[in-house]
Amino acid sequence: MKSRDYILSAIAHRETDRVPVDFGSTQSSGIAAIAYNNLKKHLGMNGGSTRVYDLVQQIAQIEDNVIDLFGGDVLDVGRSYNTDRNNWEVVTLPDGSKAEYPAWFKPVKQADESFFAYDRDGTLIGKMPKGATFFDQTVFPYQDGYPDDYRHLPAAMSKVIWSALAPSPWDHIDDEGFWTGLREKVLNLRAKTDKALLINCGCSFFEWGTFLRKFDNFLVDMSTDQAEVERLFDALMEQYMQTLSKVCRTVGDIVDIVRFGDDLGMDSGPFMSPRLYRKLFKPRQKQLCDYVKNHSPMHTFFHSCGSIYKLIPDLIEAGYEILNPVQTNCS
DSSP states (O other), rough: OOHHHHHHHTTTOOOOSOOOOOSOOOOSGGHHHHHHHHHHHEEEEEEEEOOEEEEETTTTOHHHHHHHTTEEEEEEEGGGGSSGGGGGEEEOOOOSEEEETTTTTOOOOOTSSSSEETTTTTOOEEOOOTTTTOOOEEOOOOTTOOOOOOTHHHHHEEEEEEHHOOOOGGTTTTTHHHHHHHHHHHHOOOHHHSSSSEEEEEOOOOOHHHHHHHHHHHHHHHHHHHHHHHHHHHHHHHHHHHHHHHHHHTTTTOSSSEEOOOOOBBBSSSOOOOHHHHHHHHHHHHHHHHHHHOOOOOOEEEEEEOOOGHHHHHHHHOOOOOOOOOOTTTO
């Protein structure tokens, strides 16, 4: 069996002679750049590059030989981008080890040794304190209230660090011919590997509520202002369906898995009751999953941090086939 066969067999609940492995096909199944350097040092692996492709969380793009060493069976299609060495610049990580950032990303070191990240118009969108290993969000576009309409939602989202510093392929979404180029790159990757291919589409609701309104505000909103929450979710849904339809048309016949995500859990349980999840989230997540299954052969992957044990039956009914991660320190 090939790597792809192991993945597809697991999704179909068919027993195989080994457990398939995902090492780095998403930011949520990858490894931080500092830890990656330590891993390579421990293994006595010299050379290569530690390329930080998720700039917010400082996650490394795992190299092919390391994936193979650990028996990885899945690849993110985003690795087909920024492959030229000129696309990257060497930087020093907080522990003193070396890595590479995309050449366009130039955080500014401050006198206190923290780093500030700015967007193209000079807005401060993220900060990484001295000694920290990830950037904190600093712009919350709807912190002071919801807008009257959502005509400018894409512009508001672009000010949020998670969108402004999006990993590949979405850092190229504004390139001319992006969708044609995406198909060409994915076809080329498929021809070179027997591993399953995954594309990350995000499509979160809870997370974007917190990104736009700020965490405390949005937690209150879910109980006290559900009409506004649903209006925001419907506006987000319009954005998601536009992108998802293009993904299905462009690479749905080549990619094996589409990855969605929304951090619904704390260490002790979900942020919302199952009743509230069923009202606000489940119908929209089902719509996303149904669209994928009606317009492509791709399988659906859902990431959530925290303890979401109480929501698993509903997630299955919504249409998710893969759940990541199993967070062992949750109750």
